[in-house]
Amino acid sequence: xxxxxxxxxxxxxxxxxxxxxxxxxxxxxxxxxxxxxxxxxxxxxxxxxxxxxxxxxxxxxxxxxxxxxxxxxxxxxxxxxxxxxxxxxxxxxxxxxxxxxxxxxxxxxxxxxxxxxxxxxxxxxxxxxxxxxxxxxxxxxxxxxxxxxxxxxxxxxxxxxxxxxxxxxxxxxxxxxxxxxxxxxxxxxxxxxxxxxxxxxxxxxxxxxxxxxxxxxxxxxxxxxxxxxxxxxxxxxxxxxxxxxxxxxxxxxxxxxxxxxxxxxxxxxxxxxxxxxxxxxxxxxxxxxxxxxxxxxxxxxxxxxxxxxxxxxxxxxxxxxxxxxxxxxxxxxxxxxxxxxxxxxxxxxxxxxxxxxxxxxxxxxx
Amino acid sequence: xxxxxxxxxxxxxxxxxxxxxxxxxxxxxxxxxxxxxxxxxxxxxxxxxxxxxxxxxxxxxxxxxxxxxxxxxxxxxxxxxxxxxxxxxxxxxxxxxxxxxxxxxxxxxxxxxxxxxxxxxxxxxxxxxxxxxxxxxxxxxxxxxxxxxxxxxxxxxxxxxxxxxxxxxxxxxxxxxxxxxxxxxxxxxxxxxxxxxxxxxxxxxxxxxxxxxxxxxxxxxxxxxxxxxxxxxxxxxxxxxxxxxxxxxxxxxxxxxxxxxxxxxxxxxxxxxxxxxxxxxxxxxxxxxxxxxxxxxxxxxxxxxxxx
Amino acid sequence: xxxxxxxxxxxxxxxxxxxxxxxxxxxxxxxxxxxxxxxxxxxxxxxxxxxxxxxxxxxxxxxxxxxxxxxxxxxxxxxxxxxxxxxxxxxxxxxxxxxxxxxxxxxxxxxxxxxxxxxxxxxxxxxxxxxxxxxxxxxxxxxxxxxxxxxxxxxxxxxxxxxxxxxxxxxxxxxxxxxxxxxxxxxxxxxxxxxxxxxxxxxxxxxxxxxxxxxxxxxxxxxxxxxxxxxxxxxxxxxxxxxxxxxxxxxxxxxxxxxxxxxxxxxx
Numbered sequence: 001x002x003x004x005x006x007x008x009x010x011x012x013x014x015x016x017x018x019x020x021x022x023x024x025x026x027x028x029x030x031x032x033x034x035x036x037x038x039x040x041x042x043x044x045x046x047x048x049x050x051x052x053x054x055x056x057x058x059x060x061x062x063x064x065x066x067x068x069x070x071x072x073x074x075x076x077x078x079x080x081x082x083x084x085x086x087x088x089x090x091x092x093x094x095x096x097x098x099x100x101x102x103x104x105x106x107x108x109x110x111x112x113x114x115x116x117x118x119x120x121x122x123x124x125x126x127x128x129x130x131x132x133x134x135x136x137x138x139x140x141x142x143x144x145x146x147x148x149x150x151x152x153x154x155x156x157x158x159x160x161x162x163x164x165x166x167x168x169x170x171x172x173x174x175x176x177x178x179x180x181x182x183x184x185x186x187x188x189x190x191x192x193x194x195x196x197x198x199x200x201x202x203x204x205x206x207x208x209x210x211x212x213x214x215x216x217x218x219x220x221x222x223x224x225x226x227x228x229x230x231x232x233x234x235x236x237x238x239x240x241x242x243x244x245x246x247x248x249x250x251x252x253x254x255x256x257x258x259x260x261x262x263x264x265x266x267x268x269x270x271x272x273x274x275x276x277x278x279x280x281x282x283x284x285x286x287x288x289x290x291x292x293x294x295x296x297x298x299x300x301x302x303x304x305x306x307x308x309x310x311x312x313x314x315x316x317x318x319x320x321x322x323x324x325x326x327x328x329x330x331x332x333x334x335x336x337x338x339x340x341x342x343x344x345x346x347x348x349x350x351x352x353x354x355x356x357x358x359x360x361x362x363x364x365x366x
Numbered sequence: 367x368x369x370x371x372x373x374x375x376x377x378x379x380x381x382x383x384x385x386x387x388x389x390x391x392x393x394x395x396x397x398x399x400x401x402x403x404x405x406x407x408x409x410x411x412x413x414x415x416x417x418x419x420x421x422x423x424x425x426x427x428x429x430x431x432x433x434x435x436x437x438x439x440x441x442x443x444x445x446x447x448x449x450x451x452x453x454x455x456x457x458x459x460x461x462x463x464x465x466x467x468x469x470x471x472x473x474x475x476x477x478x479x480x481x482x483x484x485x486x487x488x489x490x491x492x493x494x495x496x497x498x499x500x501x502x503x504x505x506x507x508x509x510x511x512x513x514x515x516x517x518x519x520x521x522x523x524x525x526x527x528x529x530x531x532x533x534x535x536x537x538x539x540x541x542x543x544x545x546x547x548x549x550x551x552x553x554x555x556x557x558x559x560x561x562x563x564x565x566x567x568x569x570x571x572x573x574x575x576x577x578x579x580x581x582x583x584x585x586x587x588x589x590x591x592x593x594x595x596x597x598x599x600x601x602x603x604x605x606x607x608x609x610x611x612x613x614x615x616x617x618x619x620x621x622x623x624x625x626x627x628x629x630x631x632x633x634x635x636x637x638x639x640x641x642x643x644x645x646x647x648x649x650x651x652x653x654x655x656x657x658x659x660x661x662x663x664x665x666x667x668x669x670x671x672x673x674x
Numbered sequence: 675x676x677x678x679x680x681x682x683x684x685x686x687x688x689x690x691x692x693x694x695x696x697x698x699x700x701x702x703x704x705x706x707x708x709x710x711x712x713x714x715x716x717x718x719x720x721x722x723x724x725x726x727x728x729x730x731x732x733x734x735x736x737x738x739x740x741x742x743x744x745x746x747x748x749x750x751x752x753x754x755x756x757x758x759x760x761x762x763x764x765x766x767x768x769x770x771x772x773x774x775x776x777x778x779x780x781x782x783x784x785x786x787x788x789x790x791x792x793x794x795x796x797x798x799x800x801x802x803x804x805x806x807x808x809x810x811x812x813x814x815x816x817x818x819x820x821x822x823x824x825x826x827x828x829x830x831x832x833x834x835x836x837x838x839x840x841x842x843x844x845x846x847x848x849x850x851x852x853x854x855x856x857x858x859x860x861x862x863x864x865x866x867x868x869x870x871x872x873x874x875x876x877x878x879x880x881x882x883x884x885x886x887x888x889x890x891x892x893x894x895x896x897x898x899x900x901x902x903x904x905x906x907x908x909x910x911x912x913x914x915x916x917x918x919x920x921x922x923x924x925x926x927x928x929x930x931x932x933x934x935x936x937x938x939x940x941x942x
Contacts, residue, residue: 060851061850061851062847062850062851063374064370064371064373064374064377065370065371066371067371070370078369078370079369079370079372079373081377081850081855082847082850082851083850083851083852083853083854083855084853087851088851088852089848089851091844091847091848093842093844095842095844095845095847095848097845097848097849097863098845098867099866099867108849108852108854108862109852109853112849112852112853112854112858112862113853156852157851157852160852160853381771382774384767385767385768385771385774386767387767388763388764388766388767389763389764389767389768389780391759391760391763391764392760392761392763392764392784392827392831393764393780393783393784395756395760395820395823395824395827396783396784396786396787396824396827397783398820398824399799399820399821399823399824400786400787400790400795400824400825401783401786402802403795403798403799403801403802404790404794404795404798406798406801406802407794407797407798407801410801420804472693472697473697475687475689475690475693475694476690476693476694476697478687478690479687479690479691479693479694480694482685482686489936489940491694491698492936493932493933493936494698494701494702495698495701496932496936497928497929497932497933498701498702498705500878500881500885500928500931500932501705501885501925501928501929501932502884502885502902502921502924502925502928503885503887504885504887504902504905504906504921505705505708505905505921505924505925506704506705508708508905508917508918508921509704509705509707509708509921510704511909512704512707512708512711512719512720512918513703513704513707515719515720517718517719517720517721518719518720519707519720521720522720522721549700549701549704552697552701553701556697568684568685571684571685572684575682575684581687581688584684585687606789606791607791607792609791610791610792610793610794612791612792612793612796612888613887613888613906616906616909617906617909627791627793627888630793630794630797631793631797631892634797634800634892640801643797644797644801647793647794647797647798650791650793650794651790651791651794654789654790654791655789658789
């Protein structure tokens, strides 16, 4: 993939972090190379323990890398202490100073930078307006709600106008409704301030909804970087496909090319067309549940299956199916289809995959 | 510019250095005015005694240690037990043990009662127990002396009510020392027992009743086992200062009813036998250490266990 | 008439409430009697002769008592402050860090004065200080300050350490993130956060120093009488309520400070 011309805000080169020594050493990060553009909403996504928080801490300066560089606008900052980096953080539990008011919290960074009182006052007022917390300026941080604390934490981190804002799972402590609200709020703040956001989450839905680009991480490595659509539609490997959304993964034989970037893959009972480049005679094919159509008569190229269970989930119906060789398969059907009454358990059906949606995955087949 | 790993190493080294610098004043003060002098005392205990107190430096002698229990008579060249010292030892151990048991008998029900109060009044009860603990030990011993003296409130009350017609001699007896020790060290029993009862899961008690246990059986088989660490901690906390008590026996026991602390002090006053005093001090310290080791063994063993 | 069925309280044990009540009475009655007789009009410590402030006035006019009281307060302030400072620094070094070599040893040393019977410490100090006095000729208050500071350190250390351990390290991380260097972070974040612990530590150290009698009695030189050692000296004399008045004065700071510590701890 080629990059469009842009300036990079944060770039890491061969970044590695090992905790401990000898046999008890734990490699939290290995050879991480990412390039985050200016004014980008960039998300680090992965399960807990994947290294995303370690990467964030290295960028913030709370930890130092074992190897590699962190370039902020081209300058290596890997060895600078956090208070010398023009980068601010919104912490998972907000870390608002309990002995200071809302306004004092927001002004803290400015005070440390040596701003004079009048300038701090003006900037704090501006920040309070930005996060819509003007009437709360003199409240104690313990006297405001969780959502409001979140806003104060954002205002505090944005006040010094950092080059990069790091957000460490900032929405995880909020309830569902508030979380949705704050997702929109965060996008608005990023647009209004024009600051680069690096956002850490383990919630794939959140990542897809908010990000310009996502880096999917596992076991200390970055597996794929791309915009949400690319990550969802063309996952790089089995892990990404599994972690983001739901997917059916089937192994088949490569029968040959059927056009540019399209191959014929033979599964046990049918042949389908799949996008992507296989790296051998066998290929791992991903089929998203929502790209499957259920037919009630045998059709060429359709996979025979039996309905194991039907689950009504509001806007959709989830079908748990068994393919003829016993492999489990999931299909997601919109409830608008009148077929839903005919989906009783034990019925034999045929599954057709929408053209151009099946994907050949690279990497490990294990 | 140095690379990040090097900087990280430097930060770690600086942090380690800073830790030692920050600790140094406290550790040095304690070394100088608490731990170090104990070591010096050990040296003093194996020196020849000086004629007017002090020791004769450089003259190594185990006389101080022998004198803890034995006496050499230069006239008939025999060695005999020092009954006086032995009596003081036994009295100290006896008084400390009885004090501990009495504090247990009174302290456990008190702690249990406090632990079962509602949160608000619990905190007030605790304050009531804590205040005497932090108030002057000498003042509290004086208060007991005031009550027990011949013209004191207890004797006056007994005479006034006609139980006795002349004052009972209560001061300067083992009983007075015992009363004083229990009075002074009781809070040290209540607080740790309360702490372990507070952590106890009282649903266990309900489960006990559900399984047909009587109140006594619940106490015996559920409550006491689950607060055993607290009971042991409280017992040690009472036993240690009780066996090393000095002020209480001095004021309430008079000259005759000495405990080890008084015997030790005597060697540095009238006795003028510093090596013996040092040896006695170390003996007392050894008894305390044994009690502590027992305590640490008990709690360390329980620490890993689940449940309780 | 049928008796009303009583709710079964599984927590209660018969007689325990009585014992607890009796314990409180037993703990306070002697002190109350002692304080009451400080207000006695006659010189008796057993027979009430009417209310009067005579003994307080007498104590106030007794130069020995006034000197001892002033010296006690001075010593407790100086030793308490020194011990609190040292304990604060030590607690900063010894809490919230990854385990390191020597940590257990340092911890044991800090708490060492708590374990050794006071008379043993007092005797060992007597031995060492008398040798120092003989060689240097210095017999000032320095010995008492040093001795009191040493045994106050573990008392000051306790609440400070507890407070620090309850403090989240992310506050300091957040301050560093917001351009505060380590010193500013300490000044603006750590110190205000641990202040209730420091205050409680100082109060306890102050009370413990004020209460000490054994170590002071054996370490003091001439003219270094504290209120407790003065009172100890009065035991064998013909005692009058003047001593009760002095004791009452000694009780006031203890009770006030311990109640204050209790309230501080509850508020957090």
